Structure formats: C-alpha cells, structure tokens
Amino acid sequence: MANHKRVLIAIGGNAITQEGQVGTIAEQMENIEQSLSPVVKMLTDGYDLIITHGNGPQVGSALIKEETSKNKVPAYPLDILNAQTQGSIGVLIEQALKNKLRLARSTREVATLITQVLVDPKDPRFENPSKPVGPFYTEEQLKQLKSEEPSARDFTWVEDSGRGYRRVVPSPLPVDILNKKAIQSLAENHFVVVAGGGGGIPVVEDNGQFIGVEAVIDKDFASALIAAQIEADIFMILTGVSRVMLNYGKPNQVELAEMTVAQAKKYMNEGQFPKGSMGPKIEAAISYIENGGKQVIITSIDKVEAALNGETGTKIVR
Numbered sequence: 001m002a003n004h005k006r007v008l009i010a011i012g013g014n015a016i017t018q019e020g021q022v023g024t025i026a027e028q029m030e031n032i033e034q035s036l037s038p039v040v041k042m043l044t045d046g047y048d049l050i051i052t053h054g055n056g057p058q059v060g061s062a063l064i065k066e067e068t069s070k071n072k073v074p075a076y077p078l079d080i081l082n083a084q085t086q087g088s089i090g091v092l093i094e095q096a097l098k099n100k101l102r103l104a105r106s107t108r109e110v111a112t113l114i115t116q117v118l119v120d121p122k123d124p125r126f127e128n129p130s131k132p133v134g135p136f137y138t139e140e141q142l143k144q145l146k147s148e149e150p151s152a153r154d155f156t157w158v159e160d161s162g163r164g165y166r167r168v169v170p171s172p173l174p175v176d177i178l179n180k181k182a183i184q185s186l187a188e189n190h191f192v193v194v195a196g197g198g199g200g201i202p203v204v205e206d207n208g209q210f211i212g213v214e215a216v217i218d219k220d221f222a223s224a225l226i227a228a229q230i231e232a233d234i235f236m237i238l239t240g241v242s243r244v245m246l247n248y249g250k251p252n253q254v255e256l257a258e259m260t261v262a263q264a265k266k267y268m269n270e271g272q273f274p275k276g277s278m279g280p281k282i283e284a285a286i287s288y289i290e291n292g293g294k295q296v297i298i299t300s301i302d303k304v305e306a307a308l309n310g311e312t313g314t315k316i317v318r
C-alpha cells in the first residue's frame, strides 16, 4: 500500500568499504547488496526514498592512485575524484537496487544524480583539514608509509575514533544543493533517487561561474541540507550502532530512544559525541530540524524497519 512518505537515508562510506577490507568492487557490492535489503522493503511498502552515501574510504583510495601514477598520467583534482566516487558507488547502489526490485516484482525506477554542492570559499574549514579519508593505518604502518612515501609526510593525519590513523582533507560546510530541484522532482515522481554521494562535489561561485574546489564535504551535513531543502518527512542516518548512547563504550553507557534538539545540544556540550564519529551526525540532525525538518532517526542499516516502527533507533525531534 503506497504511503508516499518521503525519507532520506544516509549510508556511511565505512559501511560500503568496511574496516579490515581493502575496498575491491566485489567487497563494496556485497556490502551494498546486504545493506539494501531492508531498503527494498521500504520501497515495496510505498515510501519515497532518497539515498545519499559517504565516500571517505573510496575517495581516499582514489587519491592514493592519483599520487602513485602522477608521473605516468595527469592527476585529477579532488572535486573530480568526488565525482568519480559518486559514479562508482552510485552505479553499484543502482544495480543492486534494480536487481532486488526486479526480484520483488516492483516497477519502481532508480535514478542516480551527479550532485554539486555550493560551499563558501572563505569557510575556515579549508585551512583546517578535518575529513578522514582512505585506509586506517596503525602507528607502525604510518611510520613506515612516511619513510617510503615522502608526500605522506606533508599530509595531515588524525587518529580516527580509536580505529587507527587516517589522512584528513579540507571539509567545508555545504551552503546550497545545486541540484535540489532535480532531486525533489524525481522524488515527487516516485523515482528512487541516489544523490549527494560523498557529500556532493564541492563548488564555489566565482564571477558568476561555478568551479570545483578540492575538498570532501561531510555526507551527514550535505544529507541534512538535502533533506531540509526537498522537505523530507524523515532523515535517517544509518551507521554502525542501532542507537545513540550516553557514556558510549563505558560500563555505564545507556541507549537513547529519543532526544530533543535542546537535549542533543546539551549532551554535545558535555562531550558525549566525538568529533570524528557521532558528533557530525548529531550536528547534522540538529541543523536539519532547525532548517524546518521534522524527524531524524539514527540507527544501523539492519534495524531500518524496526526503527521506523519505533522499536529501536534514536529519534531526534524539535
């Protein structure tokens, strides 16, 4: 039965290439196929869906390829590598969805949209790289890499939420989604829309022209803006945990079934949500609601249906 509720689902790049994997296309396809089964159930239930996805591991791999082949073929800038990952991950999602929809005898169509996102050239985040990309390295592996690859010494590295060291690149905030009308129109016509991949391709306006800039936008922030601009009813952030927790990882951790924006801000100020992991998701949730959004659900991909039924997930409301 069609309910036509419009839901935006954001899938993390680390769900597409998982910890310990090198990121082959076969690995990415298998993870995507597994992730999308609950999503297909939503489609056959009649939801209108917009799917966004991250690209941190994949765009980081693309950067390594550029650096290792730069004496042989021309290197591409980071904005073009974002476009490439929108295409490569987009086609895997589209193929997996189309095949699953066929099996379910659904006639729903899928459209993947190259998405450009306006950023502010004066955003101070250009000067302070913060977006982790590419593989995780142990301290030992990073030392070795820096001794073998001189360029690795010039990059900025951070410890990413206890999972290892990663290279970080500039990550300006999204200001406007240039393709928002196309996304909205496709969703209104009940296409499944794959858009905003990797947080979108960052562009700035220069003398009335849009030009690409080298950065990777956080996909949770870009997804929040898309969800608000296309008036999604629900913004679902899918990650590695079924619920957001207080005192995460400590003996006294507790799951949160629901929080208001005011509570989310209070917990954020108390340091409950680390910068490199849960922090951006909570900030994105707050910005979507403050931009007129209705409801955010944070949960894991396998709990999509249960979370929509209110059995799990963390709901964030006004």
Ligand SMILES: Nc1ncnc2c1ncn2[C@@H]1O[C@H](COP(=O)(O)OP(=O)(O)O)[C@@H](O)[C@H]1O
Pocket (backbone or CB within 6 Å): 011, 012, 013, 014, 015, 054, 161, 238, 239, 240, 241, 243, 244, 245, 246, 247, 248, 272, 273, 274, 276, 277, 278
């Ligand atoms: N307060 C918290 N509640 C739940 N999970 C948390 C919390 N703080 C940190 N985390 C961790 O953050 C992870 C989500 O961040 P991350 O893996 O970077 O996202 P993504 O799924 O977009 O790649 C969770 O899987 C969990 O391990």
Ligand SMILES: NC(=O)OP(=O)(O)O
Pocket (backbone or CB within 6 Å): 011, 012, 013, 014, 053, 054, 055, 056, 057, 198, 199, 216, 217, 218, 219, 220
């Ligand atoms: N662009 C982006 O935010 O990617 P991840 O979800 O992989 O971090």
